[in-house]
Amino acid sequence: MKTWKKFAHVNAGTVDEAASILKAGKAAIIAGGTDILGTMRFEILPDYPEILVNIKTISDLDYIKEESGMLRIGALTRLEDIAKSDVVSAKYTALAEAAHRTASPHIREMGTIGGNICQLTRCWYFRNPDNRFNCLRKGGRTCYAMAGDNRYHSIFGAVKKCLAVNPSDTAPALVALNARIKTNKRLINAEQFWDVAVPGSTILDMDEIVTEIQVPTPTKGMKSSFIKFAIRKSIDFPIVNCAAMVGKKDARICLNAVHNKPYRALKSEELIKGKSINEKNADAAGAAAVEKARALPGDRNKWKIQIARTMVKRAILACA
């Protein structure tokens, strides 16, 4: 097994302490560690962090509580705890299901919700060991997926010429549930959280740390669902996933792994809003979701369009 190159390690006592270390640069946060330790072991990034700041030692960031019309989840809450939580499963079904479908049981026992939304892309050029492809997303000049094998890449075009997709399962659920993400600096609408120019995965500043996820309690009659297509039932990242929250008056539908950030299917929302949830309406909404989708030259990722359409349809039907 490849061992890590040396780094320093600091156990942070408070969020402010962790932020101040991050601000000095060349530092990275470690929470569950399932993403960062992989990127470091295989040296996929041009820069290796000199310091890892452990935030697991910060108290009071691991909780699930429902109060004043809102579900509040601490950033350090393990995905498995969210998946198993009765309150999340009952009222915030999409989030519980998304947490449950993330990775493998072991990764869910280690990985946190804060880490899941901040994870780096799984683009196989980006992830190639020893920074073999110094791509656009790492500050290079080329997106290797454009001319290379792009069967898992974006169907909604590039962002600054980068074709990588966001691999998070919980991200679309948070967008569909209209969640907010609290950091040590501000409160961000989930929809804007990944709205970022390449390089980078989130809009967070260098010294910004996610501290809490806030999900407003869905109004009566609203139901939510999450559905995922992956090659394997477990361990895998999504090829396409979709979360939906649909009721009589409102609908929010969000796809992920189809674009640089979670992709809200606004047209589908308009189509299904106020209509009865049946096969025909759900199918029409699915078709509308991929109206703007385009396969990349060579059609290698064309299959994802059909899958995205079906994911939207099934996510809506699951809200019936």
Add this chain to the structure above:
Amino acid sequence: MSEKEKKTNEGERKEGFGHISRREFLRDAGLVIGGSTMGSIAFASETEAQQQVKESDVAKDPCSEESADITTIELTVNGGKYGFRVEPHWSLRQLLRDEIGLTSPKDWCGGHGACGSCTVIMNGRPVLSCLTLACECDGAIIETAEGIAKAKHPIIQSYIKWNAFQCGYCTPGFVTTAKALLDRNPDPTEADVRDALAGNLCRCGTYQQHPPAVLEAAEALKRK
């Protein structure tokens, strides 16, 4: 390959010939071990363990003297207490294998966290020891397949009865994961078992044998 790894491998080979047990070999080789526990649950106090580290050949001390970032951690492994000086870039798996001599956390996928072979139970959770930093395990209570076998947990007999392995390489990962499930859920359904073991890979394809084996172990536990 480091000197120590060579010795460990040599020990395993010798065991294969049946001349000398791995336990004896490693003890005789004078490796850096927390007491003479070697996979047993014999108790080694923290000071003993630390002393052994210090007494060992300096060249063999894995923490090089100039490294400034050494932390001292205390942890409980299979009921025995250990103290170690660790560097930040050590994985828990490395610590368990190379320092304590517990060889059940396997390396298969190479450290991606994709196979479940290195699973140990840490504070009640089944976690991947290849993606856990040793320096973050201070105060942790860890259980490996060796400890589960030593405690005569019914899962072991059940796995033998149901032939839930062929080559056996992935088995410690399955056993620890299944035991963590039974600790939390003494009455699992078959779906629960399949769900809990969904992160463990087995290239021999023994998947069908695992749910009945775990369910039978659950029954045996209830009778106890």
